[in-house]
Amino acid sequence: MNWEVVIGLETHAQLTTASKIFSGASTRFGASPNTQVSAIDLAMPGTLPVLNKGAVERAIRFGLAVGGTIAPLSAFERKNYFYPDLPKGYQISQYVQPVVTGGGLAIVVGDKDGFVPLTRAHLEEDAGKLLHDAVAGRSGVDLNRAGTPLLEIVTEPAMRSAAEAVAYAKALHSLVRWIGICDGNMQEGSFRCDANVSVRRRGDPLGTRCEIKNLNSFRFLEKAIEFEVRRQVELIGDGGRVVQETRLFDPDRGETRPMRSKEDAQDYRYFPDPDLLPVAIAPQWIEEVRRSMPALPEALRRDFLGYGMSPYDAALLTESREKAEFFRASLAATKISQPVSLAHWVNGEMSALLNERNLDFAASPVAPRDFARLHDRVQDSTLSSKAAKEVLHAMTAGEGDPDAIIERKGLRQISDSGALEEAVREALAANPKLVEDYRAGKEKAFNALVGQVMKATKGKGNPQEVSRILRERLAS
Amino acid sequence: MLSLEEIHRLARLARLELSVAEADDMRAQINGILAMVDEMRAVDTTGVAPMSHPQEVTQRLREDRVTETDQRELFHSLAPEVEDGLYLVPKVIE
Incomplete structure (x- = not known):
């Protein structure tokens, strides 16, 4: 059976701003829990988000680097869900009007050139972090990361193999660091990938996809996609059906498994955030950013x-x-x-x-x-x-x-032909057997003679010169 | 018009517990709001660009500077349960 693999990637790149996307709290990694949290990050009543210019500027830089379109007017929306790492009960994200649409990245797979088109790149805030082992029987919440600016970069379902997906992820990783918008530190979670994977018989419409989360290394990305493709092909081959779901990659077992059941399918009820006015990006600003690009x-x-x-x-x-x-x-x-x-x-x-x-x-x-x-x-x-x-x-x-x-x-190579000719003459005189062998057609003997001369010059003879002089002498 | 089942689903998404009487009442209220939305929908909006905010103004941006200091002690004093600098919640693992 001829199967085609269809992959799209969503990457969260943490932006290199000093402060958070909607508050003046620091984004520095590794601080003591909850010491970089403002009233805004905590969703205290009466607080209002104020957008960080640096985050928007970095999104513009990205848009220009991938040849995308920068929206003159862009809006923020609320993505509603409840989880203890999200104090407001919603994440501020972009849905209908992202900062960047279109563009793409050139990739090289083996010696083949490719291009991965992008759907969009939008700004959003990160959630906090849950620690399940810190306190017995409880989950601990550290909100230092809450409100850290992210750029979510979404590709078209344009990749056809795990190798292509990894090539794209590496190209993107290199680009975001190149233009200085993300430090790319994958151990610290500054660059995280989710993969949408489906399979279809060649020529068929798109199959049902699964989203794989928790891919924080290029190797995991490759392994997870390979596993997921095998799983889906076997499932369909056995007469089964792929269910659209979110799956988690388990690096220890090298497999993906369902993360939440279907009944819990999320319904995020997006709507425009009334706390945030639309963001205008004037052409002059875009030009300014363009001039500062490497x-x-x-x-x-x-x-x-x-x-x-x-x-x-x-x-x-x-x-x-x-x-x-x-x-x-x-x-x-x-x-x-x-x-x-x-x-x-x-x-x-x-x-x-x-x-x-x-x-x-x-x-x-x-x-x-x-x-x-x-x-x-x-x-x-x-x-x-x-x-x-x-x-x-x-x-x-x-x-x-x-x-x-x-x-x-004293590493200077001896290219002076007088000195080298002397060394060659001595080597020939001292090794009549090698000379005889060479004249009898044994090429190996020639290399041995070169070796003798190199040895005599303590490795400093210019090998090309030595060969040339040797050939000359042996031919006469 | 929303069914009672849809009201319960919405309540679950919003983490609200509704009694039978409250669910009925909520259903009547939400359906009343939806009826108004339907009325507005009848207006011809051809050629009108959708807007994400009722005012014709745009966002003022903040310079990227750290302006907040550590207020963990103050915020922790408001929380029901804290330990080792962490806020504690019932164990959640997906």
Whole structure:
């Protein structure tokens, strides 16, 4: 049977504002319970919400980054339900008139380019947190998170595999950090995904979907979707029917299970919040935000591809703004411009060294200017790549600029043909057996001879030069 | 017009407990309101843009600054049950 998988994602990105969306309480993570809660967050009688300009500004930034439409007039509504983490008995959200509609994200799955269209992105407030194990027999309520601004980003049901969904989630995660609207910290819940999954026989109308909650890592997202697809296909294959429901992913068992029964299906009774007037977003404001935007990852990725590097390297470089900026700054500082090789060095050795130290490119101990100089030394044959790695390690450890390290450690490659010819002559004289083997057609013997010369030069001989001179001598 | 069953469903969503007499009374009142809504619906609104607020004014925005201080002790003094900085409620697990 030929099944088609249909996936849509809803992502809650916590915005990087200092204060909450409707009150002046702090949004800092990790404070002692209920110490960052104002009377507004507690729903005290007589309080009124006042919208945070910073939250709206971040929503505009997102809308511009995905090429969406920013609503000139946008409204807030009440989503009504009762739960102890929601003191007002309703969540202030947007329903009919969200700040952003449309737009989309470019994704790369393997070496295939794709595009995921967005339905909307709207502002809303987060709920508090319930702690079930803190006090025996009771649930504890911490409202520090209540009222934290969220941007809920909703895709069209456009993805066809778990791999595509993960590629989209990663692209979105990178973008929200890139434009500085969300710190992307998934452990702290700053970036959470819900997946809507359905299956259908190819050509059929959309099947009944299930919504999977609690997906706070890319791996869980992938596992949950894969499990859910298998479950639905088996269910329909056995003559059953998928019931529309909310399911929870259990990472320990690697399975999804129903979260609430059908009788409890939510009826949120949305209506416009009379406490909040419509929000006007003037074209001048949008222009102001547009001018403050950084170059976007997709545009940089295309620039990088234009340098002739592989899609893989271009995608890796644009994983984070800091890494892309590091590359751009290094490239601008090189005297010998070899972007493809430079990309390899940034994605390879430099990334590995930072990973080892748990640093990102923003905190790199190696400045792009010094990195560029090191790369120039490889390009002008001063250093072998092996020696260059050694120099980079020393630079990362704070041992100074590349040229000083090269001199101090005596790593300069010998490209001077006089010195190399001498070493070659000695190696040939000392290894008549290898010479004989080579002349008898054994190519291995040639590599062994190169090895002898490299050994004699303490690894500092320029291997290309050594090979060239050897071939010349052996041919004469 | 709402049925008695729908009144009970609404009451449950609103977490209200209604006696039989109250449910009847509520049903009559809500149906009265709905009848007025029906009357308004009869007005031709072709070409009128829906509005989310009756006044032609827009929201004033607040600068993103932390202006609130910790008032946990004060707020906790109003709560029926607190422990370790948490408000306590009957155990709820979905």
